[in-house]
Amino acid sequence: MQQTYIEIVNARENNLKNVSLQIPKNKITVFTGVSGSGKSSIVFDTIAQEAGRQLNETYSSFVRTFLPRYRRPEADAIHNLSTAIVVDQKRFGGNARSTLGTATDINSLLRLLFSRFATPSIGYGNAYSFNDPSGMCPQCEGIGRTITLNIATTLDMEKSLNEGAILLPGFGPGTWQWKAYAESGFFDNDKKLKDYTKEELHQLMYADSQKVMVSYQNTEINATYEGIAVKFMRQNVKTEKDTTKAAASKLEQFTTTCTCPTCDGTRYNPTVLSSKLLGYSIYDMTAMQLDDLIATLKKLEEPMAQQLIEGIIERLQSLCDIGLGYMTLTRETPTLSGGESQRVKMVKYLSSNLTGLLYIFDEPSTGLHPHDVYRLNDLLVKLRDKGNTVLVVEHDSDVIRIADHVIDVGPAAGAGGGQIMFSGSYEELLTSDTLTAKYLKNQATIKVNPRPATTFLESEKSTLHNLKNVSLRVPLGILTAVTGVAGSGKSTLVNEVFAKQFPDAIRIDQSAVQANSRSNPSTYTGIMNAIRKVFSDVNGVEAGLFSYNSTGGCETCGGTGTIELNLSFMDKAEVVCATCQGNRYKQEVLQYTYKEKNIVDVMEMTIAEAVTFFEAKDIQRKLTTLNTVGLSYLTLGQPLNTLSGGECQRLKLAKEMTTKGNIYILDEPTTGLHMSDVATILQMLNKLVEKGNTVLVIEHNLDVIRHSDWLIDIGPTGGIGGGEILYEGPPTGIASCERSITAQYLQSDIE
Numbered sequence: 192m193q194q195t196y197i198e199i200v201n202a203r204e205n206n207l208k209n210v211s212l213q214i215p216k217n218k219i220t221v222f223t224g225v226s227g228s229g230k231s232s233i234v235f236d237t238i239a240q241e242a243g244r245q246l247n248e249t250y251s252s253f254v255r256t257f258l259p260r261y262r263r264p265e266a267d268a269i270h271n272l273s274t275a276i277v278v279d280q281k282r283f284g285g286n287a288r289s290t291l292g293t294a295t296d297i298n299s300l301l302r303l304l305f306s307r308f309a310t311p312s313i314g315y316g317n318a319y320s321f322n323d324p325s326g327m328c329p330q331c332e333g334i335g336r337t338i339t340l341n342i343a344t345t346l347d348m349e350k351s352l353n354e355g356a357i358l359l360p361g362f363g364p365g366t367w368q369w370k371a372y373a374e375s376g377f378f379d380n381d382k383k384l385k386d387y388t389k390e391e392l393h394q395l396m397y398a399d400s401q402k403v404m405v406s407y408q409n410t411e412i413n414a415t416y417e418g419i420a421v422k423f424m425r426q427n428v429k430t431e432k433d434t435t436k437a438a439a440s441k442l443e444q445f446t447t448t449c450t451c452p453t454c455d456g457t458r459y460n461p462t463v464l465s466s467k468l469l470g471y472s473i474y475d476m477t478a479m480q481l482d483d484l485i486a487t488l489k490k491l492e493e494p495m496a497q498q499l500i501e502g503i504i505e506r507l508q509s510l511c512d513i514g515l516g517y518m519t520l521t522r523e524t525p526t527l528s529g530g531e532s533q534r535v536k537m538v539k540y541l542s543s544n545l546t547g548l549l550y551i552f553d554e555p556s557t558g559l560h561p562h563d564v565y566r567l568n569d570l571l572v573k574l575r576d577k578g579n580t581v582l583v584v585e586h587d588s589d590v591i592r593i594a595d596h597v598i599d600v601g602p603a604a605g606a607g608g609g610q611i612m613f614s615g616s617y618e619e620l621l622t623s624d625t626l627t628a629k630y631l632k633n634q635a636t637i638k639v640n641p642r643p644a645t646t647f648l649e650s651e652k653s654t655l656h657n658l659k660n661v662s663l664r665v666p667l668g669i670l671t672a673v674t675g676v677a678g679s680g681k682s683t684l685v686n687e688v689f690a691k692q693f694p695d696a697i698r699i700d701q702s703a704v705q706a707n708s709r710s711n712p713s714t715y716t717g718i719m720n721a722i723r724k725v726f727s728d729v730n731g732v733e734a735g736l737f738s739y740n741s742t743g744g745c746e747t748c749g750g751t752g753t754i755e756l757n758l759s760f761m762d763k764a765e766v767v768c769a770t771c772q773g774n775r776y777k778q779e780v781l782q783y784t785y786k787e788k789n790i791v792d793v794m795e796m797t798i799a800e801a802v803t804f805f806e807a808k809d810i811q812r813k814l815t816t817l818n819t820v821g822l823s824y825l826t827l828g829q830p831l832n833t834l835s836g837g838e839c840q841r842l843k844l845a846k847e848m849t850t851k852g853n854i855y856i857l858d859e860p861t862t863g864l865h866m867s868d869v870a871t872i873l874q875m876l877n878k879l880v881e882k883g884n885t886v887l888v889i890e891h892n893l894d895v896i897r898h899s900d901w902l903i904d905i906g907p908t909g910g911i912g913g914g915e916i917l918y919e920g921p922p923t924g925i926a927s928c929e930r931s932i933t934a935q936y937l938q939s940d941i942e
């Protein structure tokens with residue numbers, strides 16, 4: 192008989208307390224519980240980890256040296272796993288050449304269609320690709336934009352080369368790149384640029400490449416000389432190789448980006464653009480909203496093309512079904528949000544005919560308005576019905592409701608969690624006495640006494656993306672929620688329009704906090720300095736000893752706690768440092784104690800424990816704030832790169848809690864939060880407001896919407912059908928706004 196359960200025996204990853212579980216196969220199982228309770232530790236660190244490892248074992252040892260290394264998870268046994276596919280919210284990497292059309296392969300099908308049926312047809316499918324020399328615009332090489340170097344911000348005319356006249360990063364005096372100019376013999380290195388002749392300036396900026404000799408540690412080395420603009424363009428711009436956000440924003444101040452005048456941003460050359468089907472070029476089609484493109488393709492009455500068209504429509508339709516109908520195929524994948532990226536990935540798997548797989552989703556409702564959640568549910572059900580097992584970590588009550596099986600992890604976070612509180616059907620869950628059941632049964636209420644809006648900060652009117660010439664009016668000193676279905680224009684109006692016009696607004700997003708292995712909650716919030724001072728005062732030694740990034744660090748591993756093994760024929764591997772056993776400190780540091788605990792013991796305390804341990808006021812105050820944002824379960828020394836997006840966001844929020852007079856912008860602060868945690872985050876947002884700040888949240892969570900002072904609802908639908916402001920005012924007033932979809936979801940509890 193076929194095994195009908197995945198079985199886990201005594202799992203102990205992170206905070207799990209010998210968790211044993213049976214998970215039904217070919218069903219949808221939703222994992223719930225407060226954040227930090229251990230859901231990810233079960234689903235990702237135990238199940239997905241073991242599935243990956245088992246798959247890895249099936250390869251020969253030779254092949255395995257090329258694959259990522261899988262550690263065996265901490266558990267006595269795990270039985271009956273299938274091949275696991277993790278569909279997470281990691282954004283698509285990719286560069287400016289990667290679009291929704293290229294990522295989903297729909298563009299290659301369209302190219303095939305055009306090469307066969309368009310007139311004039313210009314040959315093979317590749318000729319219709321903006322990533323192929325035969326199809327791309329020659330000026331921008333298929334990017335659609337041209338980027339030029341800004342001389343005014345690149346050079347400081349008041350300085351000489353020796354004084355650092357070249358302002359670009361990596362060109363400072365003494366650097367390798369600087370030497371190519373300073374030692375070229377072309378310039379007087381002490382002459383200020385404003386005194387250069389026209390020829391000298393041209394030589395500095397635009398000269399073609401030539402060889403020069405440069406000295407480096409007493410050796411003469413051949414170097415290439417090129418004008419700064421020529422070099423900069425070649426390195427950074429033409430290829431747009433490096434489109435990571437950090438690199439892009441670093442370059443932003445030195446460059447001007449324009450729509451390519453030759454192709455008008457279409458990326459294609461004139462030959463491609465002149466080839467038409469139904470009167471549209473391939474660019475016209477990729478620039479249509481997906482739902483409009485389907486309607487257009489259905490009009491093609493070409494018998495020979497029907498099969499191909501059906502294939503294209505099927506893929507487009509599944510994107511629409513998951514609520515992405517407002518997108519276009521031209522949309523660059525690096526600009527997709529986490530939730531959008533996850534839905535695009537999901538569609539890819541849905542079109543696969545493989546069965547018997549194990550699909551694992553991480554909060555797939557992120558970014559979805561309550562109105563769109565049913566689409567997600569349809570997709571999960573379809574995956575199951577194809578004969579797959581679906582595991583979902585989720586807080587949204589509408590997703591929990593469709594589960595065949597619910598596993599509730601708790602009771603609290605961190606060391607206070609790690610146990611299975613409930614395992615059974617949704618109906619049974621409702622009769623249980625878990626925290627999740629309590630919230631699922633709870634009747635929500637709307638805020639009755641919103642703070643009044645008095646003064647507003649208003650952005651200029653905008654037509655960016657789908658916006659219909661609207662401005663954002665943010666009431667100062669109160670809590671405002673911006674609402675609307677996915678694709679309605681919330682991020683565009685808030686992040687692209689408002690935040691750019693009021694750059695002093697502070698955005699607290701979910702991106703990682705300087706996510707390296709050397710920082711932790713106590714270094715990030717500054718508590719570590721105070722703790723070091725306590726240890727140094729009590730023991731009469733220098734404070735630096737208590738920092739593993741300073742004199743206190745283990746000399747073998749340099750304070751990282753691990754050693755990287757770099758065997759030439761294998762992947763990099765990390766092992767725990769044998770000298771310090773991974774605790775990062777020198778042995779001698781451990782003899783110094785405060786209240787009988789040494790610094791390593793302190794780093795292993797949770798924030799909740801540390802609050803009662805330390806007496807210094809400044810330490811207590813900061814720790815209490817971390818408690819307030821619901822992070823009491825983190826340890827003081829937990830590396831920040833192990834924190835989830837939601838945890839990072841709350842940590843950032845905690846750092847801001849003592850300031851006033853700021854405007855804060857938060858994007859879905861409830862991501863990763865259990866219904867009971869939402870109350871905590873609301874308290875925090877209100878505290879920020881009480882301290883004299885303005886808080887603006889983009890949010891789908893109905894509880895946050897209900898408890899805001901002011902709502903701004905954008906819609907009515909996504910894409911072209913959105914971009915209008917439907918309602919601005921206190922939450923109760925939205926009920927009378929007939930065009931608002933959000934209103935329908937708040938309606939029931941207003942009356």
Ligand code: ADP
Nearest residue numbers: 205206225226227228229230231232605824833
């Ligand atoms: P959930 O998914 O329910 O939010 P997690 O499974 O992510 O919870 O976390 C459970 C506990 O384990 C938390 O206290 C968390 O801080 C801790 N934890 C998670 N990952 C790591 C890690 N890599 N190292 C140390 N602690 C971790």
Ligand code: ADP
Nearest residue numbers: 517518526656657677678679680681682683910
């Ligand atoms: P929301 O935040 O409400 O989900 P967005 O502001 O992200 O909505 O999107 C509004 C519209 O603008 C959608 O049609 C979307 O496809 C489009 N859009 C958003 N970002 C970009 C972008 N970087 N480039 C082109 N179009 C975009």
Ligand code: ZN
Nearest residue numbers: 328331451454
């Ligand atoms: Zn061009």
Ligand code: ZN
Nearest residue numbers: 745748768771
């Ligand atoms: Zn060490």
